[in-house]
Amino acid sequence: MKLSNQFAVVGHRLPRLDAPAKVTGSQIYGTDVMLPGMLHGKLFRSPVPHALIRRLDVRPALAIDGVRAVITAADIPGTRYGPAVKDMPVLATDRVRYVGEPLTAVAAVTAEIAERAAAAIEAEFDPLPTAFDPETALAEGAPVLHPDWAGYAALPMLARDANVASHSRIQHGDVETAFAACFKVYAHCFSTPVVHAGYTEPRAATARWEGDGALTVWTNGQLPYEVQATLADILQMPVSRIRVLVPGIGGGFGGKLRIGLEHYAALLARAAGRPVKLIATCEEELTAAHPRQASLITLRTGVSRDGTLLAKQARVVMDCGAYAGSGPGTAAVALQIVAGPYRTPNLLLDGLAVYTNKLPTGSFRATAGPMGNFAVESQMDIIADDLGIDPLELRLHNIVRDGDTGPAGEPLSAVSVEECLRKAAQAIGWDKRRPGPGRGKGIACGWWMTTGGSSGVYVKLNADGTATLGSGAVELGTGALTGACQVLAEELGLPLASVRLAPVDTDGVPYDYGAQGSRTAFSVGNAARAAAASLRQRIAAFAAERFGVAPERVSLEDGHAVAGEHRISIAEVARLIQLSSGGLIAQGTFINPPPPHDAARVMNHPLPAWTTPSFHAHAAEVSVDTETGEMTVERYVVAQDVGFAINPTGIEGQIEGGVAQGLGQALSEELVFYEGRVVNATLTDYKMPTAMDVPPIESILVECASQAGPFGAKGVGEPPCIEPLATIANAVAAATGVRIFSAPLTPEKVLRAIAQSEFPLG
Amino acid sequence: MNKLPLLLRINGEMHDVLVEQYWSLLHVLRDVLGLTGTKENCLEAECGVCTVLLDGKAVNSCILLAVQCRGRDILTVEGLGRPGNLHKLQQAFIDYGAAQCGYCTPGMLLVAKSWLDEHPGVVPEPDAVREAIAGTLCRCTGYQKIVDAICSAAARVQEPG
Numbered sequence: 001m002k003l004s005n006q007f008a009v010v011g012h013r014l015p016r017l018d019a020p021a022k023v024t025g026s027q028i029y030g031t032d033v034m035l036p037g038m039l040h041g042k043l044f045r046s047p048v049p050h051a052l053i054r055r056l057d058v059r060p061a062l063a064i065d066g067v068r069a070v071i072t073a074a075d076i077p078g079t080r081y082g083p084a085v086k087d088m089p090v091l092a093t094d095r096v097r098y099v100g101e102p103l104t105a106v107a108a109v110t111a112e113i114a115e116r117a118a119a120a121i122e123a124e125f126d127p128l129p130t131a132f133d134p135e136t137a138l139a140e141g142a143p144v145l146h147p148d149w150a151g152y153a154a155l156p157m158l159a160r161d162a163n164v165a166s167h168s169r170i171q172h173g174d175v176e177t178a179f180a181a182c183f184k185v186y187a188h189c190f191s192t193p194v195v196h197a198g199y200t201e202p203r204a205a206t207a208r209w210e211g212d213g214a215l216t217v218w219t220n221g222q223l224p225y226e227v228q229a230t231l232a233d234i235l236q237m238p239v240s241r242i243r244v245l246v247p248g249i250g251g252g253f254g255g256k257l258r259i260g261l262e263h264y265a266a267l268l269a270r271a272a273g274r275p276v277k278l279i280a281t282c283e284e285e286l287t288a289a290h291p292r293q294a295s296l297i298t299l300r301t302g303v304s305r306d307g308t309l310l311a312k313q314a315r316v317v318m319d320c321g322a323y324a325g326s327g328p329g330t331a332a333v334a335l336q337i338v339a340g341p342y343r344t345p346n347l348l349l350d351g352l353a354v355y356t357n358k359l360p361t362g363s364f365r366a367t368a369g370p371m372g373n374f375a376v377e378s379q380m381d382i383i384a385d386d387l388g389i390d391p392l393e394l395r396l397h398n399i400v401r402d403g404d405t406g407p408a409g410e411p412l413s414a415v416s417v418e419e420c421l422r423k424a425a426q427a428i429g430w431d432k433r434r435p436g437p438g439r440g441k442g443i444a445c446g447w448w449m450t451t452g453g454s455s456g457v458y459v460k461l462n463a464d465g466t467a468t469l470g471s472g473a474v475e476l477g478t479g480a481l482t483g484a485c486q487v488l489a490e491e492l493g494l495p496l497a498s499v500r501l502a503p504v505d506t507d508g509v510p511y512d513y514g515a516q517g518s519r520t521a522f523s524v525g526n527a528a529r530a531a532a533a534s535l536r537q538r539i540a541a542f543a544a545e546r547f548g549v550a551p552e553r554v555s556l557e558d559g560h561a562v563a564g565e566h567r568i569s570i571a572e573v574a575r576l577i578q579l580s581s582g583g584l585i586a587q588g589t590f591i592n593p594p595p596p597h598d599a600a601r602v603m604n605h606p607l608p609a610w611t612t613p614s615f616h617a618h619a620a621e622v623s624v625d626t627e628t629g630e631m632t633v634e635r636y637v638v639a640q641d642v643g644f645a646i647n648p649t650g651i652e653g654q655i656e657g658g659v660a661q662g663l664g665q666a667l668s669e670e671l672v673f674y675e676g677r678v679v680n681a682t683l684t685d686y687k688m689p690t691a692m693d694v695p696p697i698e699s700i701l702v703e704c705a706s707q708a709g710p711f712g713a714k715g716v717g718e719p720p721c722i723e724p725l726a727t728i729a730n731a732v733a734a735a736t737g738v739r740i741f742s743a744p745l746t747p748e749k750v751l752r753a754i755a756q757s758e759f760p761l762g
Numbered sequence: 763m764n765k766l767p768l769l770l771r772i773n774g775e776m777h778d779v780l781v782e783q784y785w786s787l788l789h790v791l792r793d794v795l796g797l798t799g800t801k802e803n804c805l806e807a808e809c810g811v812c813t814v815l816l817d818g819k820a821v822n823s824c825i826l827l828a829v830q831c832r833g834r835d836i837l838t839v840e841g842l843g844r845p846g847n848l849h850k851l852q853q854a855f856i857d858y859g860a861a862q863c864g865y866c867t868p869g870m871l872l873v874a875k876s877w878l879d880e881h882p883g884v885v886p887e888p889d890a891v892r893e894a895i896a897g898t899l900c901r902c903t904g905y906q907k908i909v910d911a912i913c914s915a916a917a918r919v920q921e922p923g
Contacts, residue, residue, distance in 0.1 A: 200801070650859060691892040694905050
């Protein structure tokens, strides 16, 4: 691996800034927040999937000693909220749409009293017809989950229709004509289940109303400014009256993007006149959080005799559950994923987010990535095998290259799929694809965006010569902000140890689009660069005046401003400027504009052209016990283009963790439903990989520099989670000769497929 | 309710507390004593983030009654090592990038410590470490850097505190 070591701080394997706090237990997380006089909140949730509320009686709860407040929809503003469609009530009003929908909230002096009180609430329902899966919800005469859907506020570009929360399309060429001229057309259907992000810290929120009527909220949510804006909407207050603080976060992976418990804490605290804290239970996490959508993807691909892709048609259906959540964006982004990093002259791709009577969904690391990639990359292998072409060769024959355009007609640059594929193939030993009975290797490639959105930072130069970075992006655990601090340190000529992060507090740190979408180190890093440039100028001007030289002659080296013989420490500059003019604080901002695209190709799509895409390839060797269907991942290799590795250790950590999550989705993770109810809502039954399930993961960092990223970096965090599902499916197919079309690939499915296969190779 | 007086020895210090007999050790540590370094998640001994050492053995404090700990030695992450005097496992976790979000880290550290203490002088094979920590879920790291850190710590001599 190339080590980018011409720099002093970036490109180096430096320990993350928060590591000492985390290994000593002194890091404070959302679940740790405690306030004087604090009460504990619990929610009473719907036991039925779709019904009108006939009776709701909270008096039994109020009669319990220690209960301080009980609220229902009648006690609060009737605002609906949601990131794409404002369809979700805070508490159910006239009807419930999923098992687990909050009906009332209770605050009491202890969590156990609150729980007892919530359980004492009485409710009766009149059942409504249900739609538990998208096909039912899309059928003629299906129950409409949101009779008032047309009146909901929504993102203006969304196309909605009753149970269809959004319908996006990417189209160019003419697929039907192209299919008619193809040597072969392949059609397959793939499905994936609802999976949970599985962060180890449950969602938690604590709220306190201040004497002046302002609200303070402590949350472990990923987007403090979105929490603030959503609360302002729900509570009908100006944003400036809501202060959001984020202490540590015990993982998010997208599952903590959307508001979760903050509004209940705020409303209960207002009703009780005391601070209120809520922590989601494990059962609530698995039955009523914001997991990844289940998907159903139908893919038709037409090829010439030599395997050239000529046309692709896809219908992607995302089951967004009872409320749209992140479903519209996920269904739309799926279209770029199913197009894949391939040249395809004719495309017709439709993405639908569909309401069902299941728990609402959100975002989970690379939203539509694993689902779409599973479909495309499984089908690429099917096509290769059918045409008698090596799967690697089929990919190399069709991948996009520099100067090609993406599905929306956007120009592509810094394209590195070939390098990723070749490096992954070489590392796994692709020339021996079926090394023995029951053993096989799989490969898959893909692409992903470095999400845009604006970042603001301030950088304060302290009187001891250190710098403080203030950002509204939060440290989820990825280490992205250590990366941003490395960029800042590099630019200021300081060691990393001289940079620290300001606490996240919307009253004190600038806006940031947030820790999401593989953008944090990239975007905050660039904003920090801009702030550093401004600071350098001001330091140089100050030093130049003192030295009696021109500012251009002053450079920053080892914590000093230097010009020839002249030398002054940055600490001294900071101290003197503090005395003379209130100190040195600089603002920096950054936004990565999307590339130009052909608007005629893209309909009703919130992200028509991806900013700074990254490319990657995964390869695995799997052994399958053909007696039991049990699969063991023997080796796993990732070649990922990171543009520039700001911190190789941190990036490897992202790759290893993302692959582990991807392997969970490939092999064991699934929320299982019976009539809309999650039946495996414990961590014993919802099977996330343990240390014994994850093989050592070999990371190859490809550095194909981007134009826009700091030092050429590209987004890193989400991609590792995209390809594992397809990679494992392809490896299992190579090992056994059977193809599994639905995730997870359980031993049962593999065994059944082997039994049904006429010519098992194992 | 009639709370019971209980004397707990935690990180070498005595704590006099009044507890309900059904309270878990985790609840007493976090919510009564404010020792929040021990984390809470599933509360049913499935995730392992609440692991502490009881007489040197790793236990899930979420399903251990506080009253069962009378007269026994409890070690939490706060007692493992402090800045300037870190336990070798803590230093290795920093050096290897073994903590990401850090929420499982206290539990991982204590599980690892109990394993190292039970196998003095052994530099473990990675698979033995994977088995030792299999009861603690980590969703960030894929476990690799945790395994590397524990193997490396096993080979290090603990600096005298």
